[in-house]
Amino acid sequence: MPLRSRFLAWLMLPVLAVCSFNLLADATDGAAQALHLLDYIGADYPATVADGKVVDASEYREQVEFLGVLQGLVVALPQRAERGELEKGVASLAEAVAKKQDGALVARQARQLGAKLAVAYEVSQAPVITPDPARGAPLYAQHCSVCHGDAGAGDGPAGIGLEPPPANLRDAARLDRLSLYDIYNTLGLGVSGTDMPAFADQLDDRQRWDVATYIAGFSAQPVAAPGKTYNLADLARQTPAEVSAAEGVPAAATFRAQRAQPPQVQRGPAQLLDYTSQTLDKSLAAYRTGDHEQAYDLSVAAYLEGFELVESSLDNVDANVRKDTEKALMAYRQSLQDGLPVAQAEQKLEFAKGKLKESAGLLGSDGLSTSLSYISGLLILLREGLEAILVLAAILAFLRNTGQQSAVRSVNIGWALALVAGLATWALAAYVIDVSGAQRELLEGATALFASVMVLWLGVWMHDRRHAAAWQDYIKSSLVGGGGRFGFAILAFFSVYRELFEVILFYETLWLQAGPAGHNAVLAGGATALVLLVGLAWVILRGSARLPLALFFGINAALLCALSVVFAGHGVKALQEAGIFGTRPVPFFEFDWLGIHADAYSLSAQLIALIAIAVLYGRSWLAEKRRTQVA
Numbered sequence: 015m016p017l018r019s020r021f022l023a024w025l026m027l028p029v030l031a032v033c034s035f036n037l038l039a040d041a042t043d044g045a046a047q048a049l050h051l052l053d054y055i056g057a058d059y060p061a062t063v064a065d066g067k068v069v070d071a072s073e074y075r076e077q078v079e080f081l082g083v084l085q086g087l088v089v090a091l092p093q094r095a096e097r098g099e100l101e102k103g104v105a106s107l108a109e110a111v112a113k114k115q116d117g118a119l120v121a122r123q124a125r126q127l128g129a130k131l132a133v134a135y136e137v138s139q140a141p142v143i144t145p146d147p148a149r150g151a152p153l154y155a156q157h158c159s160v161c162h163g164d165a166g167a168g169d170g171p172a173g174i175g176l177e178p179p180p181a182n183l184r185d186a187a188r189l190d191r192l193s194l195y196d197i198y199n200t201l202g203l204g205v206s207g208t209d210m211p212a213f214a215d216q217l218d219d220r221q222r223w224d225v226a227t228y229i230a231g232f233s234a235q236p237v238a239a240p241g242k243t244y245n246l247a248d249l250a251r252q253t254p255a256e257v258s259a260a261e262g263v264p265a266a267a268t269f270r271a272q273r274a275q276p277p278q279v280q281r282g283p284a285q286l287l288d289y290t291s292q293t294l295d296k297s298l299a300a301y302r303t304g305d306h307e308q309a310y311d312l313s314v315a316a317y318l319e320g321f322e323l324v325e326s327s328l329d330n331v332d333a334n335v336r337k338d339t340e341k342a343l344m345a346y347r348q349s350l351q352d353g354l355p356v357a358q359a360e361q362k363l364e365f366a367k368g369k370l371k372e373s374a375g376l377l378g379s380d381g382l383s384t385s386l387s388y389i390s391g392l393l394i395l396l397r398e399g400l401e402a403i404l405v406l407a408a409i410l411a412f413l414r415n416t417g418q419q420s421a422v423r424s425v426n427i428g429w430a431l432a433l434v435a436g437l438a439t440w441a442l443a444a445y446v447i448d449v450s451g452a453q454r455e456l457l458e459g460a461t462a463l464f465a466s467v468m469v470l471w472l473g474v475w476m477h478d479r480r481h482a483a484a485w486q487d488y489i490k491s492s493l494v495g496g497g498g499r500f501g502f503a504i505l506a507f508f509s510v511y512r513e514l515f516e517v518i519l520f521y522e523t524l525w526l527q528a529g530p531a532g533h534n535a536v537l538a539g540g541a542t543a544l545v546l547l548v549g550l551a552w553v554i555l556r557g558s559a560r561l562p563l564a565l566f567f568g569i570n571a572a573l574l575c576a577l578s579v580v581f582a583g584h585g586v587k588a589l590q591e592a593g594i595f596g597t598r599p600v601p602f603f604e605f606d607w608l609g610i611h612a613d614a615y616s617l618s619a620q621l622i623a624l625i626a627i628a629v630l631y632g633r634s635w636l637a638e639k640r641r642t643q644v645a
Contacts, residue, residue, distance in 0.1 A: 045135035048087040049128050050203055051080050053196040055107070056124035057188060060117025068114060081108040088131075096134035103127040121191060125256070139195040140250040141223040142289040144276050150228030153221055157213065158229075166232040176209055189233040190254040190266070194273050197226040198250075218315045219296075220289065223250075231274035241268050249273040283324045283377035287370050290320030294346070298363055302356055313347040314593035318455065321370070322591065324377060326520050330389045331376045337604065339373050342366035344590070344597045351596045387524070387532035391539025394520045397607070398513045399547045401577060402429075405469060405509040407554035408573055409502055414555070424499045428506030435507075436514035440522075455592035461512035462585030466578045466623060468505045473574030474630040575627050582619040583609025590615065 055077060062074040085104050091097055107127060110120050132139055155164070161173040166183035173180035183189070201222045204212030213222065242265065244252075249272055258266035297312035321343060328336040346362040354362075406429055413422045521540070528536050590597055590613070598614035609620065 044087055044091050045131055045137045046199065046203070048084060048091070048131055049137060050199055051084045051087065052124045052128040052131070053192070053199065055080065055084075055111075056121040056128070057191040057196070059111065059120050059124070060191070063114045063117055066114050074114075077111055078108075081111060091135065094134055096130065100127070100131055100134065103130065121255075125253070129251075138292075139193075140247040141198075141220070142292050143220055143223075143285045144246060145194075145220075145223040145227035147224065147228040147231055147275060149221070150224035150226070153217065153225050154228050157216070158225070161209070166229065183229050183232045186233040189230065190258070190270075193253045194223075194226050194230055194250045196253075197229055198222050201225060218312075218319065219293065220319055227274060227276065230270070234270040234274035235267065237268050237271045241265065243277055244269060244272050246276060249276055283327065284374055286320045286323050287374045287377075290316045290343075291367055291370055293320065294343075294363055294367065297350070298356075298360060301350055301359055306350060306353065310347065310350045310593065313343075313350055317343050317347070317591065321373075324373070326394050326524065327377060327386060327390050328373055330386060330393055333606075335369070335373055335376060339366070339369035341599065342369045345599070347593075348596050348598075384532055384535045387528040387535035388539040390524050390528075391521070391536040392543045393539075394524065395517055395540050395543035396546060398517045398520070399543065400550075401580065402509045402513040403547050403551050404554075404573060405465075405577060406506060407551045409506065411555050413502070421499045421502055424503040425506045428503035429510045432507045432510035432514060435511050436518060439515055440518045455588045456594065458512060458516055459585045459588030459592060459594070461508050462581045462588060463619075465505070465508045465512060466581035466585060468501070468508065469574045469581065470578035470623065470626060470630075471501070473571045473578065474627075474634065578627070579620050579623045580607075580609040582623040583611060583616050586616045586619040587611055587613070 058073065059077050062068060062070045062077060068074045081104070085101070085108070088097065088100050088104050091100075104127065107120070107123055110123060131137070159170055161168075161170040161176070161180040162183055163169040163173075163180075168180040168182040170180060181188075200210075201217065202212060202214040204210050217225065242261075249269070252269070254266045254270050254273075257269040293312055293316035297309045297316060300306075300312060301309035321339065325336055325340070328339075342362070343366050346359065346366045349359045349362045406425070409425055410422060413419075413425065521536070524536055525533065587609070589595065595615065600612055600614050600617065602610075602612040602617060604610055604612050609616075611617070
């Protein structure tokens with residue numbers, strides 16, 4: 015990701031000229047391009063003149079050329095009362111450059127004009143969710159370090175021979191003239207005519223803010239006495255140079271440190287739901303312009319990176335509101351996929367936003383209460399762990415009751431490896447690569463469907479051997495020592511891995527929502543759930559030892575086949591949430607714990623599972639009948 019020596023320079027004049035006279039209906043698009051140019055001028059003009067003389071002729075010519083393009087962009091903006099004043103401001107800026115006025119003066123004039131333009135055309139220059147440089151680090155490593163180097167010095171292996179070379183992101187003087195929004199904007203728009211691409215299609219808004227914050231850290235130093243605390247909007251819009259001029263050098267050092275690590279680290283429900291609402295607005299704007307694919311992608315991101323992260327907490331307050339809000343969001347998304355008229359899509363969006371406001375009112379703005387933090391910590395682990403515990407306990411009870419200790423060891427190895435893999439996946443997602451909400455749901459959906467097939471196989475397998483004679487025949491064949499043992503281990507692995515990864519992600523979000531005051535309550539809730547799950551497993555194992563073999567096999571088989579149907583419903587729903595395919599609501603009852611959702615696709619998957627159970631059990635019944643007749 016070569017951010018070249020100028021973040022905002024070398025925009026292709028023909029491309030910008032076309033944009034300036036053929037803007038889309040959405041005013042924000044043209045205004046963002048104009049802001050992009052103003053940021054470039056404010057950052058790079060000061061190095062082109064000194065004492066009223068040009069010191070870099072080629073760079074100075076670029077400033078003049080881009081001012082001409084900027085004038086075209088502003089003239090092409092939709093008519094508003096402020097546009098005339100903006101046109102005069104651009105003309106005044108061009109005159110200052112023509113007179114080769116002081117760089118600091120021109121830079122300040124450009125930034126002031128940019129601020130007026132942003133207000134006039136409602137361009138948001140601040141993130142909804144507090145940026146997290148820890149999330150930005152793996153994204154930088156994945157997309158940027160190959161050109162800019164691990165430390166941002168512009169010395170990455172792919173940057174060798176590039177002209178101009180990748181930017182030195184540790185150049186404090188230049189970074190001081192860029193706001194966090196400037197860096198974010200460059201990541202989204204790229205630098206046309208250079209090797210710096212636009213990442214708007216690869217990184218969503220939240221990810222670009224996270225990367226921008228991480229990059230800002232290259233020029234920041236720890237501050238012993240923090241002093242003033244800046245709000246998030248100021249950290250995004252202002253530059254260290256502006257803060258230094260207004261408040262002094264020590265204040266600028268504090269500002270650099272805080273924009274590299276924003277102090278507002280708690281992501282309360284209000285932030286996440288605001289993110290959902292604003293991203294949905296962007297989705298509708300894209301739909302109006304005819305970009306249906308981008309509109310759909312934004313609607314998926316709005317759900318996965320916002321609302322879904324508060325679902326568990328909302329479930330514990332009012333499950334019906336959670337379901338209604340989720341349905342409304344999915345209905346809006348489906349309207350985009352179906353290509354409905356804009357007016358109908360807008361109507362569905364307004365209804366969904368109303369549900370979001372209702373959800374926000376239930377959860378509060380700053381964070382979760384102590385009681386809600388405890389309940390959420392308890393139910394997340396209890397709900398997600400119950401299915402895995404049932405599968406594991408059933409398998410272990412079955413193997414121990416039939417004396418297959420070697421297979422028991424295989425199952426224990428399977429779930430132990432799942433614990434390691436789950437923690438490794440979490441560490442990878444947190445520190446190496448960024449796992450998006452869509453990827454998370456895709457992983458959950460795929461493992462759920464795989465587990466559905468596996469537990470169905472195991473349930474029918476147990477049913478076939480529920481009689482003593484059949485079991486003795488199986489023992490003689492020694493299959494548990496080979497493929498059967500491996501199958502048990504694989505099932506144990508996927509049953510635990512699927513649930514564990516989801517639990518880790520939910521707890522990570524809950525930890526941020528609860529805030530420091532609620533951390534102990536979250537831990538207490540998780541500990542309580544762990545004790546309950548262990549107790550449940552012990553009851554199943556101890557109780558199953560006293561059951562007759564045929565009854566025990568029958569109960570286990572029925573349980574596993576039921577779980578197969580549950581997993582099928584959960585798997586399809588997860589793939590729908592990931593945006594892999596759409597939704598088709600139908601009049602039917604819902605029961606989340608059983609994976610039953612009032613949706614044609616989800617119910618169809620469960621119907622297929624039920625048909626498979628009926629066919630396989632019917633085959634088993636016919637085989638048993640033939641054996642009885644022969645005997």
